[in-house]
Amino acid sequence: MATAAAAMASSIHQPLSRVPVGPPPLLSIGHALMNKPTPPYPVMDLSVRQNDRRLTKEAMRQYLRDRPDTTVVIMTAKVAQKSYGNEKRFFCPPPLLYLMGDGWKHRLQPVVMAGEAENEAQPYAFIGIGSAEQEMQQMNLEGKNWAVAKTLFISDTDKRKAFELKVKLFYGTGDDVGMFCSKKIKVISKPSKKKQSLKNAELCIPSGSRVALFNRLRSQTVSTRYLHVESGNFHASSQEWGAFTIHLLEEPQSESEHFKVRDGYIHYGSCVKLVCCVTGMALPRLVIRKVDKQMSQLTADDPVSQLHKCCFHLKDSDRMYLCVSQERIIQFQATECPKDSTKEILNDGAAWTIISTDQAEYSFYEGMGPVKGPVTPVPIVDSLQLNGGGDVAMLELNGENFTYNLKVWFGDVEAETMFRCAESMLCVVPDISAFRGGWRWFRQPTQVPLTLVRHDGVIFATGLTFTYTPELGPHPPTMEEAIMSNPIRPIPEDTPNTFPTNHYPDLEQL
Structure with a gap:
C-alpha cells in the first residue's frame, strides 16, 4: 500500500520567447469587442468550439510532455505617489507586461499556416488603474513580447488607499483572453524625508525582498535609467527595469559566489547583496548609504524607506560607488568633503532611488x-x-x-x-x-x-x-506534511540562508 504526500515543486524561469506582434489595428477595447469576427483557424477545427470540451487524458499527456504554457507577468512597484491638482506623477518604475511561454506561438501557428495575416492571432493589451476616471491605455507590444505603461498615474480625487492595475488582453480577431490583475499597490503622498522608524514597517524594506533602482540626472524624468541585466551584463536601461533581491549580509565575510544572509530590515550602513531575480547575477558586496544634497552620509543608520535617495559604496574600496554613465554601470570615486569627514561628494550618476516591487504571474493553456x-x-x-x-x-x-x-x-x-x-x-x-x-x-x-x-x-x-x-513496513507510514513552493521567484525568500550566485562582471572604473 502507498501513502501520499505533496512535495515541493521546482520552477525554472524560462527565457522570454520573442513573439512578433504586428501593428495594432484596434483603437479601443470597445471597438474590438463590438466588432468581434469569427477567427479563421483552418488547422484547428473551430466548428466544435464550444463551452464544454472536457480535457482528454491524451491531451493532458501532450501538455505535460511539451509544457506549452501561455504566461502573463505583470511587474509593478509596491507603492505609487498620488498626483495633486493638474500634475501627473507617472508611476516609477512604470508597470511592465511580459507575455511568456510557447502558448502564444501555438495560437499563431494555424493562422500562419493558412496564409492569413499574423495580426489575426497577435495579442493586444490595454492597461488601467481600475478607475472609471481614467480610460485604459493601449500597450505597445509591436515586435516584442513585453510592453511598458509609462503614463499611468493616480489623482488626489481617487480616495483609494491601495489599488490593482487591470490588464485587458485579447487577440486581433477580437477573441477575449481575459482581465489580469497586478498585485496590490499602496498609494502614498510623497516620500518621507523624516528619519524613518520601524513603526511604519510597511514602508521599510526587509531583507530578501525585491527592489528596483533608478537614477535621474538633474531630477529630470526624461533622463530616468533603471538598473537592469541583459545579455549577461548589468546596464542602465531607459525602457526596462529589473527586479533585484536585496539581502542583508552576515558580517564579516569576504567576497564569494556563496554568501550568508540574515533577516531584518535594510538600514543605512548595512552591507547588502543585490541579486537579479531573473538571471541570478549579483553585484559585489555593497554598503547602502543615505544621500542628502548630493552627498553620501557615512554615519546614517536609519531604516531605508520607499523612494529614498541612496547610494551604494563598493565594500572595502576607496570611496568607489555604483554609478550610471549613459547606458553603462561603472565605478565612480567620490570626493572627500573638505568641511565634514562624515560625508563624501557624489556625482548625479551615483545617486539611486530605491523602491520595493512585486509581480503577478498567470499561466494557462487551452x-x-x-x-x-x-x-x-x-x-x-x-x-x-x-x-x-x-x-x-x-x-x-x-x-x-x-x-x-x-x-x-x-x-x-x-x-x-x-x-x-x-x-x-x-x-x-x-x-x-x-x-x-x-x-x-x-x-x-x-x-x-x-x-x-x-x-x-x-x-x-x-x-x-x-x-x-x-510503504516500507507492515504498518502505514506517518503522513507527511504537504509542502508548497512559490513558482514565481527564481530565488525563493524561504530558502536556506546561503545563496550561490553567478559571477558578477567587473565594473569599469571612471
Missing part, C-alpha cells in the same frame, strides 16, 4: 483548442494540506479564484474534486496504481505534477507536484 470566452479568472494555489492517508487520502487546496467548474489532476489522472468556495477546494487523492504498474513491489517515491483543469479544457499549471511515498 488544452482542447481555443475556447469561447476569457480564460480568467486564473486560479492560484497558495498552499496544500493532506488529510488522512492509506486508502482514503484527501488533499485540500487553498488559494484564490477557485470556481465550481475546476477539477484537480494528478499527472494525467483526473481526481474527484469538491468545490468549497473561491479560496478552498478538496479532492480525493488517486490510488498509486493509476500511475505505477506493479506498485506493490516498487520502493521509490513517485512524483506527479498537480494541475487544475476547467470544464472547457483550459489547463492551469500550479507549479506544484505530489509525491506518493511507498
Whole structure:
C-alpha cells in the first residue's frame, strides 16, 4: 500500500520567447469587442468550439510532455505617489507586461499556416488603474513580447488607499483572453524625508525582498535609467527595469559566489547583496548609504524607506560607488568633503532611488483548442494540506479564484474534486496504481505534477507536484506534511540562508 504526500515543486524561469506582434489595428477595447469576427483557424477545427470540451487524458499527456504554457507577468512597484491638482506623477518604475511561454506561438501557428495575416492571432493589451476616471491605455507590444505603461498615474480625487492595475488582453480577431490583475499597490503622498522608524514597517524594506533602482540626472524624468541585466551584463536601461533581491549580509565575510544572509530590515550602513531575480547575477558586496544634497552620509543608520535617495559604496574600496554613465554601470570615486569627514561628494550618476516591487504571474493553456470566452479568472494555489492517508487520502487546496467548474489532476489522472468556495477546494487523492504498474513491489517515491483543469479544457499549471511515498513496513507510514513552493521567484525568500550566485562582471572604473 502507498501513502501520499505533496512535495515541493521546482520552477525554472524560462527565457522570454520573442513573439512578433504586428501593428495594432484596434483603437479601443470597445471597438474590438463590438466588432468581434469569427477567427479563421483552418488547422484547428473551430466548428466544435464550444463551452464544454472536457480535457482528454491524451491531451493532458501532450501538455505535460511539451509544457506549452501561455504566461502573463505583470511587474509593478509596491507603492505609487498620488498626483495633486493638474500634475501627473507617472508611476516609477512604470508597470511592465511580459507575455511568456510557447502558448502564444501555438495560437499563431494555424493562422500562419493558412496564409492569413499574423495580426489575426497577435495579442493586444490595454492597461488601467481600475478607475472609471481614467480610460485604459493601449500597450505597445509591436515586435516584442513585453510592453511598458509609462503614463499611468493616480489623482488626489481617487480616495483609494491601495489599488490593482487591470490588464485587458485579447487577440486581433477580437477573441477575449481575459482581465489580469497586478498585485496590490499602496498609494502614498510623497516620500518621507523624516528619519524613518520601524513603526511604519510597511514602508521599510526587509531583507530578501525585491527592489528596483533608478537614477535621474538633474531630477529630470526624461533622463530616468533603471538598473537592469541583459545579455549577461548589468546596464542602465531607459525602457526596462529589473527586479533585484536585496539581502542583508552576515558580517564579516569576504567576497564569494556563496554568501550568508540574515533577516531584518535594510538600514543605512548595512552591507547588502543585490541579486537579479531573473538571471541570478549579483553585484559585489555593497554598503547602502543615505544621500542628502548630493552627498553620501557615512554615519546614517536609519531604516531605508520607499523612494529614498541612496547610494551604494563598493565594500572595502576607496570611496568607489555604483554609478550610471549613459547606458553603462561603472565605478565612480567620490570626493572627500573638505568641511565634514562624515560625508563624501557624489556625482548625479551615483545617486539611486530605491523602491520595493512585486509581480503577478498567470499561466494557462487551452488544452482542447481555443475556447469561447476569457480564460480568467486564473486560479492560484497558495498552499496544500493532506488529510488522512492509506486508502482514503484527501488533499485540500487553498488559494484564490477557485470556481465550481475546476477539477484537480494528478499527472494525467483526473481526481474527484469538491468545490468549497473561491479560496478552498478538496479532492480525493488517486490510488498509486493509476500511475505505477506493479506498485506493490516498487520502493521509490513517485512524483506527479498537480494541475487544475476547467470544464472547457483550459489547463492551469500550479507549479506544484505530489509525491506518493511507498510503504516500507507492515504498518502505514506517518503522513507527511504537504509542502508548497512559490513558482514565481527564481530565488525563493524561504530558502536556506546561503545563496550561490553567478559571477558578477567587473565594473569599469571612471
